[in-house]
Amino acid sequence: MNKLNYFKLVIPAKSANEGFSRAAVAAFTALADPTVEELSDVKTAVSEAVTNCIVHAYKEKEGLIYIDACFFENGCVRIKIRDRGCGITDVKKAREALFTTAGDERSGLGFTVMESFSDKLTVRSKPGAGTTVTITKYIKGKNDAH
Amino acid sequence: MEITFANSVMTASLTGEIDHHSAKEMREKIDFELIKRKPSKLILDFSGVTFMDSSGVGLVMGRYKKCSAIECRTSVTGLRERDKKIMKMSGLINVVEFI
Ligand SMILES: Nc1ncnc2c1ncn2[C@@H]1O[C@H](COP(=O)(O)OP(=O)(O)OP(=O)(O)O)[C@@H](O)[C@H]1O
Numbered sequence: 001m002n003k004l005n006y007f008k009l010v011i012p013a014k015s016a017n018e019g020f021s022r023a024a025v026a027a028f029t030a031l032a033d034p035t036v037e038e039l040s041d042v043k044t045a046v047s048e049a050v051t052n053c054i055v056h057a058y059k060e061k062e063g064l065i066y067i068d069a070c071f072f073e074n075g076c077v078r079i080k081i082r083d084r085g086c087g088i089t090d091v092k093k094a095r096e097a098l099f100t101t102a103g104d105e106r107s108g109l110g111f112t113v114m115e116s117f118s119d120k121l122t123v124r125s126k127p128g129a130g131t132t133v134t135i136t137k138y139i140k141g142k143n144d145a146h
Numbered sequence: 147m148e149i150t151f152a153n154s155v156m157t158a159s160l161t162g163e164i165d166h167h168s169a170k171e172m173r174e175k176i177d178f179e180l181i182k183r184k185p186s187k188l189i190l191d192f193s194g195v196t197f198m199d200s201s202g203v204g205l206v207m208g209r210y211k212k213c214s215a216i217e218c219r220t221s222v223t224g225l226r227e228r229d230k231k232i233m234k235m236s237g238l239i240n241v242v243e244f245i
């Protein structure tokens with residue numbers, strides 16, 4: 001599939017960058033002429049993935065988050081969010097709704113939210129090496145005749 | 147965010163974007179007042195919220211637990227449709243009043 005546009009972003013895993021990273025991906029996705037709903041879906045999914053890098057992968061310590069976004073000819077936007085943090089031992093378990101390894105302030109819904117707001121979600125992880133989350137969203141856009 | 151009191155009802159009017167970063171300050175402010183004033187009801191008003199992810203659910207969940215410990219009821223108002231959808235993915239709908 002022909003890549004129409006792409007961008008890469010490397011940012012330190014600081015919580016202040018959660019808002020920046022989802023805004024950056026939203027600005028990029030906006031070039032694909034999405035509906036307000038589609039844009040919000042992408043923003044929410046990216047926010048979940050980036051937050052997981054900060055909260056879980058690096059556990060609020062230093063580290064880098066690698067974001068790689070592409071827009072394809074068929075209207076598909078693909079966003080890869082990668083960390084070199086602690087990794088996930090059991091990805092299947094981690095993806096279950098309400099599963100969390102963090103305390104009272106986390107609901108364990110991040111992956112469930114990412115799944116429900118995207119068309120496809122893949123999670124690749126290696127304990128001790130890091131995690132890559134790939135969010136795929138088909139932008140039908142404002143000009144779609146339904 | 148603004149916190150107001152009427153009799154023993156505490157209302158926290160949340161504004162802007164709720165994520166893991168911004169939720170921290172909201173949580174600290176709400177919990178400080180909760181402990182100090184021990185209201186009988188906490189209303190979390192989301193009508194000024196322009197974005198939230200699962201951190202919004204965590205914020206409600208955490209406050210619900212704190213409130214339960216001091217026999218305070220928790221209520222959530224002003225959620226946008228998409229945020230209501232996220233809240234519903236949790237079990238909160240069974241224990242917290244959503245208006
Ligand atoms: N990038 C990551 N690196 C390491 N562990 C991760 C990563 N992302 C998720 N996890 C693990 O998977 C679990 C589930 O993640 P999920 O985002 O669904 O829930 P949560 O982050 O715990 O809570 P919430 O997202 O609702 O605040 C986490 O508790 C954590 O153990």
Ligand SMILES: [Mg+2]
Nearest residue numbers: 048052110111
């Ligand atoms: Mg999460």
